[in-house]
Amino acid sequence: MTDVIIAGIGQTEVGEHWDIALRDLAYAAIKEAIADSGGLQPQALFVGNMLAPNLSNQSHLGVLLADHCGMRGIEAVTVEAAGASGGAALRQGYMAVKSGFVDVALVVGVEKFTDQVGAGVDTAVATTSDSDFEAVQGLTASGQAALLMRRYMHEYGVPADGFAGFPLTAHANGAGNPHAMFRKAIKAEVYGKAEMVSDPINLFDAAPNADGAAAVILTRSDLLPKEYSHPLVKIAASAVSTDTLALHDRHDPLGFWAARESVEAARHKAGITLEQVSFFEYHDSYSIYAALSLEAAGFAPRGEGWKLAAQGAIALNGRIPCATMGGLKARGFPGGSTGVYQAVEAATQLRGQAGPCQVAGATFGMIQSLGGPASTAVVHILEKMTP
């Protein structure tokens, strides 16, 4: 069947863009991606966004962005799966091109947290959990992560600073990414002194909500412009799994079942082993989720995912480089656009254009986007094509 090529990539800096409207953030990324593809014009637009209806009083983003960005008339829809919206939108674009229904698909992830401040943001984020049974009780996203982290530390005897390696690695890598929200390495001592967000989740365990937009142009190799000069990167596999929505309905809360299933399905489709994965962009919205994702993917046994960070295995030159351009913790967590940022970063790695963040000899990149505590899990495996 057809290879789906990531022909063009674009992204804005991740940060607090008080003065840039949602539609203009998206346009900046879209313009860059189309130019990067050599000017390919999409027939379909898939938008990954999670909270615009709540924070910006704006739904109907497909037509808004198609209209605003000079693509009036094309097929355009929003894809929503909480924090996995970007990954889910990428999958829709992938399926559209792979099936032959669409020649060129544009996938854009965009989020504008700073259209509101304070309690309104927490209320909006809570809509991604089970509204009637979790949110109504006051359970927040950080509260969910805190419950899991507390249980994990108890079951596996993790020391208080056991998760420090995750933010340390993320910030060290973010320093080399000009689009990252945080571009300075942090010292090990700050982790222990950090303020609690939701005990035991501290300030460095939680990724920052931020604004941003990232976009990719997907197409078939026979449709690339003649002068196209980027190394070819294709989507080798795509898989989505879902679990229970509410944390209290999980049989095995620390098992992150959907994260495991989606990784296994994707690896099977790509025909690769774990050892062949050159780097893993996990969904480190919380450091505990990074640990659980590593275990679910099979990189570490249950209860030992935290050690990969503590021992440096996830560093750029480690056994399994993770958060290579800062991850959610340092590049930032721009909500529903995150999955597309992961695709842009993975493509950059596989093109060999990641600069100080470059993973040497990268051939297969695995990106995983989670909605909530792996209630939705979307995995894509990107592959550097040999000419």
Add this chain to the structure above:
Amino acid sequence: MPNNTLLKPTRPVGIVGYGAYVPRYRIPAREIARVWAGGKAGGLPIKEKAVPGLDEDVITMSIEAARNAMMRAQIEPSQLRAIWVGSESHPYAVKPTSTVVGEAIGAVPHIQAGDWEFACKAGTEAMVAAMGFVGSGMAEYALAIGMDTAQGKPGDALEYTAAAGGAAFVIGPAENSLAVINASYSYVTDTPDFWRREYQKYPEHGVRFTGEPAYFQHITSSSKTLMEELGTTAKDYTWAVFHQPNTKFPQRAAQMLGFTPEQIAPGLLVPVIGNTYSGASIIGLTAILDIAKPGDRILLASFGSGAGSDAFDITVTDKISDRAGRATKIQEYIARRTEIDYATYARFRDKITMK
């Protein structure tokens, strides 16, 4: 077409007398944290803030600061031809603070009076207007006051710092000034970072929006433009004082503009009295004047939410030596301290619902 020429009156003007006031009551930030934040001691924005007593308000406090200013100015109250009070907490929505203060210091009736509002920069606005009033020759002396009894919403981040205090300045001819105001410059945009509607008891704010797009953008713009137009840099000044809503913001603004911690040290009062809103930057100025030597050059930049910043370039004259000691200095007010707990603070600040 942009017009960033400095605001300078046709005749030179300056500060003829100055006076400060801070109430004696203090509530430590850790006491507020004890009630609202499970007693967490780390990361508090200041050490303690000043709280007005049961019988104090912007009127009573302005009168005392005005009296201090008049004692230093050594002029007759009848020589004042304007009295302008800037505040976010005027006791009345309609009925001016300034007329009561004017009456109390014996400056009425041949006087222009009015109340000013622009969040925390209402005091420096009154100063700019007074510069124009005197500088145009309309009058010899005008009194400009910035004073507040700020209300902090219980449990809100700003409750740690919303405090009471302020300062008064007699503006007059440069020849009679203890400090000459060489120039002023104002930078203003529509930036709604902090606001209170008419019937709201407590203000609201934009959390992180109050930082970079509001405070830092306006303070650095006014200060940089003033210095560029004058041809000065930070090292040309002996002292600098910025609006001080907490300890970190003015320290960071100073660093961004090239000032050293030593240059801002005497004017940085917020750690021990809190954010006195319309009084904040100018009460810092009085602390500098209390210790300044003739020839010292001072940069003052206020910030008012909504938003704007007034910047001033000031040079101290030899008249400071004779006048600084003629009234109570701010450090004496700061040392006059009675610690209160949260319950007393809630009672003093009218936070207890009585019906």
